[in-house]
Amino acid sequence: MTTKNDQTYINEVLNGNTNAFSILIEKYKVMVFTLALKMVKSREEAEEISQDTFIKAFKNLNKFKGESKFSTWLYKIGYRTCLDSLKKNKEKYNTDTIDEITINKIKSTEGILEGIERKERAEIINKCMLSLPEDERSILWMFYFEELSLKEIIAITDFSEANVKVKLHRARKRLLNIVKQKVEPELINHYGRR
DSSP states (O other): OOOHHHHHHHHHHHTTOGGGHHHHHHHHHHHHHHHHHHHHOOHHHHHHHHHHHHHHHHHTGGGOOSSSOHHHHHHHHHHHHHHHHHHHTTTTTOOOOOOOOOHHHHHHHTTTTTTSOHHHHHHHHHHHHTTSOHHHHHHHIIIIISOOOHHHHHHHHOOOHHHHHHHHHHHHHHHHHHHHHHHHHHHHHHHOOO
C-alpha cells in the first residue's frame, strides 16, 4: 500500500544503503515535526521527538510490512513518541479540563469569526487548539490539517473507531467553546459593546 518511491528507499536501506534513509527523513521531517509541535507545544521538545521518531523508524524498518502507507506507520511512531514524552513530563504539559458545552453554545458561536481576516482566524484557531487536551488536539490536527482518514487515525492511535469519533466530536465542541471564550472578549474590546 505504500508508494513505490518509499518502498524503493526502504528496500535500499534494508539492503545496506543506510544513506537512502536520509531521503525518507527529508520527505517526512515536516510532517513529524508538525505533529510533535502540536502535541507538546515546545519547539525544542518537538525537535527531540522528531529525531527520536526517525531513530526508532530506522531501527525498526525491518518491521514495516507495507500494510499501510509508510507515512502512516511513521506518524504512528511519532505519535507514540509524543505520548511517551508527555507522560514523562506530565506536570510540564498539564492541560486544564474544559467543561462540556451545549449545542446552543455551539450555534451561538458559529458567527463569531466572521469579519476577521483569514490569517488572523488561522492564528486564533491555532492558539485555541493549544488549549485542548493532547489526544483531542492531535486527532483534530490529523483529521483536519493532515487530512488523514479515520482509518489512518485509528491505525496511528490504536483507538477504536467509536473512540476516535467521540474524541473528534468532543474536540470540535471544546474548540468552539475555547474560540468563543477567547475571541468574544477580543471582539468586544476591539469593536465595543453595541
